[in-house]
Amino acid sequence: MEAGRLRHRIAIEQAVETQDSSGDPVIAWQPIGTVWGAIEPLRGREGVYAGNDTLMEMDTRITVRYSPLTAALTGLNRLTHQGNYFNVVSVAQIRLAQREVEILAKSGVNSG
Numbered sequence: 786m787e788a789g790r791l792r793h794r795i796a797i798e799q800a801v802e803t804q805d806s807s808g809d810p811v812i813a814w815q816p817i818g819t820v821w822g823a824i825e826p827l828r829g830r831e832g833v834y835a836g837n838d839t840l841m842e843m844d845t846r847i848t849v850r851y852s853p854l855t856a857a858l859t860g861l862n863r864l865t866h867q868g869n870y871f872n873v874v875s876v877a878q879i880r881l882a883q884r885e886v887e888i889l890a891k892s893g894v895n896s897g
Contacts, residue, residue, distance in 0.1 A: 791821040795847065796865045797854065814863065822849040824866060845871055847888040851878060855886045864890060 798814040805811045827844040847864060849855045856878065864871040871890035879885040 790823045791848070791850070793822050793824045793866050795820050795822045795824070795849065797858070798863050798865060800861045800863075817862075818854050820849045820852070820855060822847050822864075824871075842891055842893045845890045845892055847871060847890055848879075849886050849888065851883045851886050855888075856883075858886070858888060864888070 796816055797818045797820065799817050800812050801815045802810050803813045825846045825848075827846055856876070858873050858876045860873055862873045864873065869892055871888075871892045873888055873890050875889045877887050879887050
């Protein structure tokens with residue numbers, strides 16, 4: 786892996802269920818680490834929902850170095866970079882060599 790390719794500082798967050806002031810369950814995001822990675826947009830979609838609201842969604846491939854933290858990512862995690870949220874869809878080791886992890890994510894749908 787070429788170090789210069791991993792130029793984006795990416796925060797990793799985990800969903801944690803908490804309660805709001807009235808005691809109802811809500812999801813909060815807790816930071817659990819940061820890594821360097823490569824973010825590559827793959828394809829986007831756009832649609833009109835609920836009247837005239839436009840919803841845009843982007844499929845994104847994010848490559849990071851292998852670590853116990855990055856190998857353990859699941860759909861309960863999200864990644865953030867410069868105010869953009871990436872909801873984790875799948876995580877795979879590249880060539881099972883414990884060197885790189887490829888994360889497929891969706892962005893633009895919601896904030897996680």
